[in-house]
Amino acid sequence: DSEHEIHDEL
Amino acid sequence: MNIFRLVGDLSHLLAIIILLLKIWKTRSCAGISGKSQILFAIVYTSRYLDLPNFVSMYNTLMKIVFIAASYATVYLIYMKFKATYDHNHDTFRVEFLVLPSFVLALLINHDFTVLEVLWTFSIYMESVAILPQLFMVSKTGEAESITSHYLFALGSYRALYILNWIYRYTTEDHYDLIAIVAGIVQTVLYCDFFYLYITKVLKGKKLQLPA
Numbered sequence: 001d002s003e004h005e006i007h008d009e010l
Numbered sequence: 011m012n013i014f015r016l017v018g019d020l021s022h023l024l025a026i027i028i029l030l031l032k033i034w035k036t037r038s039c040a041g042i043s044g045k046s047q048i049l050f051a052i053v054y055t056s057r058y059l060d061l062p063n064f065v066s067m068y069n070t071l072m073k074i075v076f077i078a079a080s081y082a083t084v085y086l087i088y089m090k091f092k093a094t095y096d097h098n099h100d101t102f103r104v105e106f107l108v109l110p111s112f113v114l115a116l117l118i119n120h121d122f123t124v125l126e127v128l129w130t131f132s133i134y135m136e137s138v139a140i141l142p143q144l145f146m147v148s149k150t151g152e153a154e155s156i157t158s159h160y161l162f163a164l165g166s167y168r169a170l171y172i173l174n175w176i177y178r179y180t181t182e183d184h185y186d187l188i189a190i191v192a193g194i195v196q197t198v199l200y201c202d203f204f205y206l207y208i209t210k211v212l213k214g215k216k217l218q219l220p221a
Contacts, residue, residue, distance in 0.1 A: 008065050010076070
């Protein structure tokens with residue numbers, strides 16, 4: 001699971 | 011940002027503009043699935059709730075454009091030109107898409123928070139949102155050229171995102187499995203259409219599906 005980061009893609 | 015994602019976003023923007031222009035210029039939404047457009051409005055609303063989290067001018071601007079354009083399209087179909095809306099052929103049961111997407115988002119997500127579950131729901135929803143439109147084209151057996159250009163641009167956007175994800179994994183070691191798996195499903199759904207588009211529409215023929 002990738003750590004929780006903000007979604008920078010549209 | 012990389013070239014694949016930029017061209018993908020521009021292809022997405024082009025698709026939305028093609029559709030808006032087609033409906034506005036012809037003053038008709040014949041052959042367009044209103045259900046798919048409602049699903050897209052749901053996708054952008056639930057995905058871009060993080061609009062206040064500033065990422066970049068580009069990111070914020072595109073989110074606003076996608077939300078505004080999707081609602082404008084739904085308005086044109088169900089209000090302004092509703093007399094031209096083809097109810098009889100737009101009959102896909104969208105509840106079979108919305109509910110499973112929502113349940114799956116509750117089960118498989120990165121973080122069990124409202125924003126993250128809604129983001130995940132929007133990702134799953136987007137991967138199947140085009141089904142009512144593809145179903146409508148198969149029911150009517152054909153699509154206007156402009157509609158097939160719309161579908162080609164829309165299908166290309168997520169196909170380009172797959173290249174973006176490969177690029178980001180190899181260069182930044184960044185990946186998001188939920189977006190990747192859903193994006194592959196979404197692109198696979200267009201394969202049949204891509205084949206018909208390339209073998210027919212690009213040769214000037216009308217897009218005729220084997221009825």
